[in-house]
Amino acid sequence: MNLRKIAPLAGLALLFALPVLPVPEFWITQLNYIGLFALVSAGLVLLTGVGGLTSFGQAAFVGLGAYTTAVLCTHYALSPWVGLLVGLAITAVIALMLALLTLRMSGHYLPLATIAWALSLNYTMANMEFLGKYDGIQGLPPIHALGISLQDGRAIYYLIWVIALLAAWGLCNLLDSRPGRAIRALNGATTMAEAMGVSTFRYKVVIFVLAALLASVSGWLFAHLQRTVNPSPFGLKMGIEYLFMAVVGGVGTVWGAFVGAGVFKIIEDQLKEILPALLGSSGNFEIIVLGIVLVLIIKYAPKGIWPYATAALARWFPAEQRQRDWQDAAPLATRPKPAAKELLLEVDKVRKQFGGLVAVNDVSFQIHAGEIIGLIGPNGAGKSTTFNLISGLLPLSSGQVSFRGQAVGGKPSREIARLGMSRTFQHVKMIADMTVLENVALGTYLRSGKDTLQALLRLDREEEKRLFAEAERQLQRIGMGEQMFELAGNLALGPQRLMEIARALCTDPALLLLDEPAAGLRHKEKQALGDVLRQLRQEGMSVLLVEHDMEFVMGLTDRIVVMEFGTKLIEGEPAVIQASPIVRAAYLGTEH
Numbered sequence: 150m151n152l153r154k155i156a157p158l159a160g161l162a163l164l165f166a167l168p169v170l171p172v173p174e175f176w177i178t179q180l181n182y183i184g185l186f187a188l189v190s191a192g193l194v195l196l197t198g199v200g201g202l203t204s205f206g207q208a209a210f211v212g213l214g215a216y217t218t219a220v221l222c223t224h225y226a227l228s229p230w231v232g233l234l235v236g237l238a239i240t241a242v243i244a245l246m247l248a249l250l251t252l253r254m255s256g257h258y259l260p261l262a263t264i265a266w267a268l269s270l271n272y273t274m275a276n277m278e279f280l281g282k283y284d285g286i287q288g289l290p291p292i293h294a295l296g297i298s299l300q301d302g303r304a305i306y307y308l309i310w311v312i313a314l315l316a317a318w319g320l321c322n323l324l325d326s327r328p329g330r331a332i333r334a335l336n337g338a339t340t341m342a343e344a345m346g347v348s349t350f351r352y353k354v355v356i357f358v359l360a361a362l363l364a365s366v367s368g369w370l371f372a373h374l375q376r377t378v379n380p381s382p383f384g385l386k387m388g389i390e391y392l393f394m395a396v397v398g399g400v401g402t403v404w405g406a407f408v409g410a411g412v413f414k415i416i417e418d419q420l421k422e423i424l425p426a427l428l429g430s431s432g433n434f435e436i437i438v439l440g441i442v443l444v445l446i447i448k449y450a451p452k453g454i455w456p457y458a459t460a461a462l463a464r465w466f467p468a469e470q471r472q473r474d475w476q477d478a479a480p481l482a483t484r485p486k487p488a489a490k491e492l493l494l495e496v497d498k499v500r501k502q503f504g505g506l507v508a509v510n511d512v513s514f515q516i517h518a519g520e521i522i523g524l525i526g527p528n529g530a531g532k533s534t535t536f537n538l539i540s541g542l543l544p545l546s547s548g549q550v551s552f553r554g555q556a557v558g559g560k561p562s563r564e565i566a567r568l569g570m571s572r573t574f575q576h577v578k579m580i581a582d583m584t585v586l587e588n589v590a591l592g593t594y595l596r597s598g599k600d601t602l603q604a605l606l607r608l609d610r611e612e613e614k615r616l617f618a619e620a621e622r623q624l625q626r627i628g629m630g631e632q633m634f635e636l637a638g639n640l641a642l643g644p645q646r647l648m649e650i651a652r653a654l655c656t657d658p659a660l661l662l663l664d665e666p667a668a669g670l671r672h673k674e675k676q677a678l679g680d681v682l683r684q685l686r687q688e689g690m691s692v693l694l695v696e697h698d699m700e701f702v703m704g705l706t707d708r709i710v711v712m713e714f715g716t717k718l719i720e721g722e723p724a725v726i727q728a729s730p731i732v733r734a735a736y737l738g739t740e741h
């Protein structure tokens with residue numbers, strides 16, 4: 150067994166041995182709070198660090214969990230376990246409602262909205278007679294588990310840490326899964342994820358509710374640890390501190406939440422002791438120091454402590470490559486192929502206006518099964534906009550697009566992807582900190598079905614093997630098998646474009662839209678790409694490509710559509726286009 154496997158086991162053994170060792174009560178209490186805080190900030194890692202949705206309101210969900218169990222156990226003498234379940238149910242419903250109301254907001258509106266509902270939930274707790282107003286509710290019973298009363302700190306310690314570590318395990322599982330890859334796309338790659346068939350809004354809701362549930366569990370444990378609840382630990386200040394923990398620890402990594410919670414709790418307590426003694430007067434001076442620390446971390450270590458810690462420890466714990474265990478996985482199902490020469494795509498007088506600018510002006514053309522069509526024209530001719538209209542990225546101003554006999558104008562890109570149209574982007578869209586293989590596997594999203602719960606519980610492994618087998622197959626096909634374990638962000642532009650093509654192929658498309666696929670490729674890579682596209686054509690796939698490399702386009706396409714100033718100039722076979730004086734004039738910018 151290597152050090153990488155032994156060290157976590159040793160750490161775990163030590164963690165669970167601590168309460169029976171002669172460790173001072175103070176440290177057990179500290180660790181209890183660290184576990185509780187880590188639960189909340191692990192949710193924030195998912196929501197904010199990975200999903201890019203900033204929330205200042207998590208403390209309010211902690212309060213929901215705490216107050217629900219407090220009311221049920223004291224007013225109705227119910228078991229804390231009933232309190233937990235009801236607390237989770239109430240949190241889920243409220244989080245769902247808040248998510249549906251606020252998650253379509255963008256920019257600074259979402260954080261502002263989280264502040265607003267955090268304040269109002271806290272205000273509710275502090276002003277309802279039923280909840281004991283500012284005094285809160287006292288006299289909560291201890292939790293009983295396996296016949297043991299978790300009355301003191303050392304006993305509840307086990308429950309806190311089992312739950313915290315299970316949550317971390319579940320979140321790590323989730324991030325390494327089909328829904329996890331979709332979630333990792335939420336922060337900056339939503340357009341791409343939608344084009345791969347992902348409902349990004351749905352996953353925003355999922356992570357919002359999951360983070361709220363983790364906070365609620367933390368509140369439940371907190372209430373039964375303290376045996377009393379009052380509104381102050383669930384206010385906006387605490388909401389900000391949870392975010393602080395996630396940022397300090399490493400907002401993009403689950404274990405960063407634990408580091409952040411530990412660092413925060415220990416520093417805060419030490420500062421509370423030291424600063425008043427140093428300054429000779431009492432006050433919450435630690436807030437000032439913690440504020441300064443946060444600003445410094447955001448400036449000098451925006452990814453938090455965890456990435457630095459792992460880099461420093463890499464000598465002893467080298468990162469392990471994913472095990473390639475999918476060789477025998479069953480292939481994914483494929484969609485029925487279109488009949489030879491079937492009319493696949495009909496672009497009928499499509500128009501796009503941006504204010505006064507007509508970017509695409511009543512353009513029409515058709516694509517049949519097994520054809521490679523080039524869309525060319527000088528810069529600003531409207532090619533990419535036409536692409537975006539066909540693939541559903543932009544709404545049509547007028548006209549219609551039909552794909553495989555269905556009108557798709559007005560449908561979102563994920564619906565169009567489901568019908569068998571896939572695309573790449575002019576500016577590569579990927580998840581830079583995921584491997585090439587994982588990025589490509591995102592293309593299999595619509596060909597698979599395991600979702601959040603199965604991923605959390607790691608019940609998705611067989612399907613994952615099939616997805617990775619498909620991703621590897623497409624990477625091999627495009628000549629990138631060697632690079633599958635590299636981080637996508639480390640690739641040069643040419644290979645990144647090839648990676649996008651492999652990802653699009655993973656959707657098993659009938660029509661492939663490639664936006665400047667040859668840009669950034671070397672001569673040999675272009676030739677290889679041309680060979681792959683010819684092979685795909687032979688298999689019955691159709692390709693529409695926007696490309697500036699005329700040699701590549703002329704040698705590959707069956708027909709070419711030329712655009713200029715948003716209008717279709719001419720359509721014909723490559724030889725006709727090459728000889729056309731109108732096309733030459735368009736490119737040279739002369740009158741025609």
Ligand SMILES: Nc1ncnc2c1ncn2[C@@H]1O[C@H](COP(=O)(O)OP(=O)(O)OP(=O)(O)O)[C@@H](O)[C@H]1O
Pocket residue numbers: 503506508526527528529530531532533534535575
């Ligand atoms: N979102 C937008 N808002 C306003 N104008 C836009 C928008 N997108 C594109 N345009 C304008 O529409 C016109 C067509 O742009 P488009 O990107 O489709 O051209 P293109 O043929 O793909 O050019 P290139 O070869 O340089 O990529 C340009 O004048 C561009 O500035």
